[in-house]
Amino acid sequence: MHLPAFSDIEDAYVRIAPYIHTTPVLTNSAINKITGAEIFFKCENFQKVGAFKFRGACNAVFSLSDANASKGVGTHSSGNHAAALALAAKLRGIHAYIVMPGNSPQIKKNAVGSYGGIITFCEPTLAARETTLKKVLFESGAIMVHPYNQKEVIAGQGTCALELMQQQNNLDCIVTPVGGGGLLSGSSITARYLNPNIEIIGAEPQGADDAYQSFKSKKLIPSQNPNTIADGLLTSLGSLTFEIISKNVDTIITTPDSSTINAMRLIWERMKIIVEPSSAVALAIILDNKANFKNKKVGVILSGGNVDLNSLPFG
Amino acid sequence: MHLPAFSDIEDAYVRIAPYIHTTPVLTNSAINKITGAEIFFKCENFQKVGAFKFRGACNAVFSLSDANASKGVGTHSSGNHAAALALAAKLRGIHAYIVMPGNSPQIKKNAVGSYGGIITFCEPTLAARETTLKKVLFESGAIMVHPYNQKEVIAGQGTCALELMQQQNNLDCIVTPVGGGGLLSGSSITARYLNPNIEIIGAEPQGADDAYQSFKSKKLIPSQNPNTIADGLLTSLGSLTFEIISKNVDTIITTPDSSTINAMRLIWERMKIIVEPSSAVALAIILDNKANFKNKKVGVILSGGNVDLNSLPFG
Incomplete structure (x- = not known):
């Protein structure tokens, strides 16, 4: 199902x-x-x-097997999902790779950083976000956690x-x-x-x-x-x-x-x-x-x- | 005591x-x-x-005997005490006479009005507030409830x-x-x-x-x-x-x-x-x-x- x-x-x-x-x-x-x-x-x-985003991010992170979790998780987001994933990963003791546009508000960057998220900045377009994330996931071996379209x-x-x-x-x-x-x-x-x-x-x-x-x-x-x-x-x-x-x-x-x-x-x-x-x-x-x-x-x-x-x- | x-x-x-x-x-x-x-x-x-002002105003209003309460209560205030006294009086079913400076923020006037307080405007000086209140209390027979200096x-x-x-x-x-x-x-x-x-x-x-x-x-x-x-x-x-x-x-x-x-x-x-x-x-x-x-x-x-x-x- x-x-x-x-x-x-x-x-x-x-x-x-x-x-x-x-x-x-x-x-x-x-x-x-x-x-x-x-x-x-x-x-x-x-x-x-x-x-509420913390609920979904937390479930995704804690649903992973130890082997899958070990290389971390990643997403592209400039909003609440990024901070949520960063905190969930921190609580599991794994890395969170967050791709966000360089022009994101400082308060959002600070939030992700304060939870230990590893930020990669990109151009503020969907294409740049997706390409940059793909690269980050490939290099780190981290698992993608989608902001919403994921079981x-x-x-x-x-x-x-x-x-x-x-x-x-x-x-x-x-x-x-x-x-x-x-x-x-x-x-x-x-x-x-x-x-x-x-x-x-x-x-x-x-x-x-x-x-x-x-x-x-x-x-x-x-x-x-x-x-x-x-x-x-x-x-x-x-x-x-x-x-x-x-x-x-x-x-x-x-x-x-x-x-x-x-x-x-x-x-x-x-x-x-x-x-x-x-x-x-x-x-x-x-x-x-x-x-x-x-x-x-x-x-x-x-x-x-x-x-x-x-x-x-x-x- | x-x-x-x-x-x-x-x-x-x-x-x-x-x-x-x-x-x-x-x-x-x-x-x-x-x-x-x-x-x-x-x-x-x-x-x-x-x-918190509602606690004190409420205690003052509900401490009054029926005879004393019947002519209402009054105070001068442009702040939370005014709204608190107006609501306490409304709950007891008596009048609250509020003297406030004419230049009080509209939001404060609305708050007092929304609780049914009867507002008398005065000049924005302490002297005007006190004189106006004295007159209002004299005419109405209402009992003064002080914002703080009252048992x-x-x-x-x-x-x-x-x-x-x-x-x-x-x-x-x-x-x-x-x-x-x-x-x-x-x-x-x-x-x-x-x-x-x-x-x-x-x-x-x-x-x-x-x-x-x-x-x-x-x-x-x-x-x-x-x-x-x-x-x-x-x-x-x-x-x-x-x-x-x-x-x-x-x-x-x-x-x-x-x-x-x-x-x-x-x-x-x-x-x-x-x-x-x-x-x-x-x-x-x-x-x-x-x-x-x-x-x-x-x-x-x-x-x-x-x-x-x-x-x-x-x-």
Whole structure:
């Protein structure tokens, strides 16, 4: 079976439990009042490295045999996956080779470096990233860990919804942001298994709506020049995540960046927690479509909290 | 007895328990590593109205007899106390008359208004605030609730340390910010009663160091033209808070705003929670004086999380 099953997610949860934080589920009466829904926020912004990505990276790294793990792991990423893989590798005591564009924000370089990741810089194009990674993997013998289109990674991301549904077992609906689709596909396997009737919704920025387009047209359509403030959601679905999402998800709803910024401000001001724009997309689609969520118990995965405090979208 | 005793704090805790949030105590391994201390952050930024002030206001409002409460309560404040009193009054079903300067930030006016507070605007001087409040109290018959220099308010603020020390019962040291001194004095009664050997420290901005000056010289010296980014700590100690602090507190340490901003950034970036500058002052003095806190278990009260996202001190 090439797609992960619920049992893979259960196995992943046992595997990564010693390393991850069990993140809290928060509610906020002001936001419930504004939306008319009862929202349960699963706070992966409090996860290690500040994002759910640590779950998938950790599962991939700890799924490797000792022999396979010994030469390390590698990926290309300028975002949360890079930091997540670096920390997971460090915890296993192996090397992590991270290819990232030279123009990545210093804060991202520092994060990867602080977890002991071995960084190779490249030109800021997808072609350069892939070529450079291929070279690094060839020279090191390290094993590639994809940011989302990989069974172990998807299974790891699916542990977040598992935890959420254990913490709050009567959800009518679950909403996650969708970029490459690792979180949404993993969540959908968990949620559909635990509750065949639950509504599973992907939230996507209008400026990077490949998942919406692909879901609607039933064929994989990668983004062309995506542009959104939700920098974690610029990537396009992969073959695996598209297949899982097509099977399990009820709908994908898009939202403009203005709604995302508004939702992000609401979370910061009312909940006093820091989430990145990619996380706020999930609340944004609820605010945009209140009638659809009225009086429902909605699980929202706040995917991460890594923002550059020097360039915030407020004011 | 004109000063609150520990039993008043216990009574306050029973009185306000139905209305307040039990706020979490968070730890952060990165901040522990940086400071060399083991810090337990009591997150009053998650308290109702986003600040510990709700505890004291709530205790004052619910301590009133029905006859006294019937004509409402009043105060002058442009900060968290105003919002706290408005909400406490709303929960008791009575009026709250809030005198605030006309030039207060819109966000503060909105907060008070959203809790049903009846606002009277005045000129932005202490004299105008006091005169206007006197007039409002005279006309309404409402009862004054002082932001800090009042027994019930101090007892209410003391419940925060009580909760913290129940959640984490082996602290070597407790650090709170000090402005008017309600939080520090209340905390000091609780902490000294529960552990005669605990170290109790006040953290104060250098630009508003009246508590430091008063504590050192053993006489009450109000601030002259205080100036600090920690806008919740501009006020000077009152007669009651000064007396309690003189008796219980071990030391008051001041810090420049640059350290406060640095500490605030650290909390935002590492803990992914929003605290206001006044809260960050407590971590700032630990960062400034690492040797004093090395290997100690330190309770830090994060006093509030109300910031104007349009004017942040980063960047």
